[in-house]
Amino acid sequence: MRQGFDNKKYIELQSDNIRKRIAQFGGKLYLEFGGKLFDDYHASRVLPGFEPDVKFQMLKTMAHDVEVVIAINANHIQQGKARGDLGIPYDEDVLRLIDIFRSHGLYVGSVVLTQYAGQPAADAYRHRLEQLGVTCYLHYPIAGYPHDIEHIVSEDGYGRNDYVETSRPLIVVTAPGPGSGKLATCLSQLYHEHRRGIQAGYAKYETFPIWNLPLNHPVNIAYEAATVDLDDANIIDPFHLEAHGETTVNYNRDVEAFPVLKAMMERIMGESPYQSPTDMGVNMAGYAISDDEACREAAKLEIVRRYFTACVDLKRSGTGEEQVERLLSIMKKAGVDENLSPARAAALDKEASTGAPAGAMVLSDGRVITGKTGVLLGAASALLMNALKAVTDVDPELPVIDDNAIEPICRLKTEHLNSENRRLHSDETLIALSITSATSPEAARVINGLEQLRGADAFFSVIISATDEALYRKLGITVCCEPKYERVSLYHK
Known part of the structure; x- marks a missing residue:
């Protein structure tokens, strides 16, 4: 197939950028990994040539500096929440992830049970992890989250959470799925690190939307199609435009949450190192695109695939009309139809x-x-x-x-x-x-x-x-x- 993405260049650029971010914070970085760390087939479809595990390959080049922390929401354990692509519960997927990380020479330090409130299934799972020799920490619900910053960043907020013991410069915080509490885990750790006088920072690694591609580039529109069930929308980052005079793309939830996140970091660190959601990111995928036209064509095909997937889901379940209607609108924005x-x-x-x-x-x-x-x-x-x-x-x-x-x-x-x-x-x-x-x-x-x-x-x-x-x-x-x-x-x- 026509290739549009350079994996080798991406690995070099990405690892260098992460190392710079580690140095920026005095030698320790909590890196929130959004999306799939491996098996990223959406990225491989819209960026032809992107290997589904290239982010994993990149981390392996830094293996001696990497420690993995996996977050899982205790409510998801109680509810038996499962991954749609693999069909396995989140708690089982955590074990699968640990095995994969370890088999490739990456150190898994611990598992964090977030939103823990004594759920019976979470207690059983915690005991199971201990029996398997996996260190487990507890993070609790915080009243007023995320807006009551004074309470959140206090002894009664993040201060109640277990301090996760880590030993390496790059702490990769990942999870089996969305809503697992990765960001909260990172911020809680920043709070505890700074209380102990340890310099540490936070950054986010999210592949899509690609911040330095145009807002209506098909690759970014394909991200909207992929997250149609979440009602995400790509928008211009107004904070970045105001602070740096540069037009970049982010998605609505990050932009909406940024003022609160910035205020939290100011309270934890004294001042925020970031002036925009785009500033927080480390993704270099846009710089590794070698054939823009190939990526545009592939992304348009992916948008149409998402439409047919939603139509089939509607036929099977009888629900999802809104997603189909929104995907029709997304196809129109991308200038394609079902006959592409x-x-x-x-x-x-x-x-x-x-x-x-x-x-x-x-x-x-x-x-x-x-x-x-x-x-x-x-x-x-x-x-x-x-x-x-x-x-x-x-x-x-x-x-x-x-x-x-x-x-x-x-x-x-x-x-x-x-x-x-x-x-x-x-x-x-x-x-x-x-x-x-x-x-x-x-x-x-x-x-x-x-x-x-x-x-x-x-x-x-x-x-x-x-x-x-x-x-x-x-x-x-x-x-x-x-x-x-x-x-x-x-x-x-």
Whole structure:
């Protein structure tokens, strides 16, 4: 795919900027990490070439200076709040994050339970962390937060919180999801550090919106599309414009909260080191864009994907009309519509000509490949096979999966697993292809083409199964669906 982002340059610029910020505060910095530290697939879609774990790679270049603190809201533990992308509860995700950090040589110092008020599930989780040898601290709800600054920055406010013992210059404060209390954890630590006479500062690492791109740049508009459920909006940072005479972009919640945040830092540190929300940020992504036009095109496609995702969610749940309406407005602002990707027209045309659910995929070289539901393969499976044959130059009419590999799976599904649909999902199709590849050079050649599909764009004329969608995402293929079901019924598996 056409690349628009330079990872190497980004790592160099970003690590240098963070080191400068550490030095600015006398050798210790609490860095609030917004968004995903790794698995940042939104960034990789709108900034083609951006590796999903590049921020993680950057931290690894500073590993000896990094200590990770993970914040999790005790109310989220009690409620069983889960990550939408992974489907696992926040408390389990904390354990997953710790394992990943440690496996890559990053030191995890502790976990902070924020908003702790004796929740039974939080107590059980705290005990579990202790049994696992993970240090755990408690931060409490503060009456009048965030506006009663005199009370917040006092012995009865931040002073009640546990002081998190840290030992390294760069304290990365991250979390399993939004609302976990990262900012409050950082400010509480600043309060305790300054009471102890220790110099320390705060900064924020948020990739989007990119502060030095225009307000209506498609990459920044795509951020609005991605956060449509939060009702975020990109705006010009008025504080930065007044203080520095420079036009920069931030989002409304940070701008609205800045006067209170600035007042807190003034009370904690004597004076605020920042005159604007933009000043607080350290993100250098805008300087690593190597092909602006490629990023604009990719971001526009992402905006349309977000629209179709919202339409499918509305079809499935019956809720979310406001998000769909807002995304229509966002698409209009970006100058695009639902027909932007040629895959949609190809999929709908294929369905119209064959009478069967169909899909289409735009490959890296611009070719559009189609596939439809058949006797043994669903639309997602047929499209995947056709795309693999295309990228490996295998005759599209050549059967590459042995019937002896397909039939046992079909029988297992219908005779033993009580499935009404004997057609293979895409993951089952790859298993059958893999079995065949042991004796077939053509099948082996086809399966080796999987990596060439990374970055491809797929569209389906019907809502595909969660299993097929998950497999496509694992392969790095973006997926959109027309918001309609294959069958007219009330219940859909």
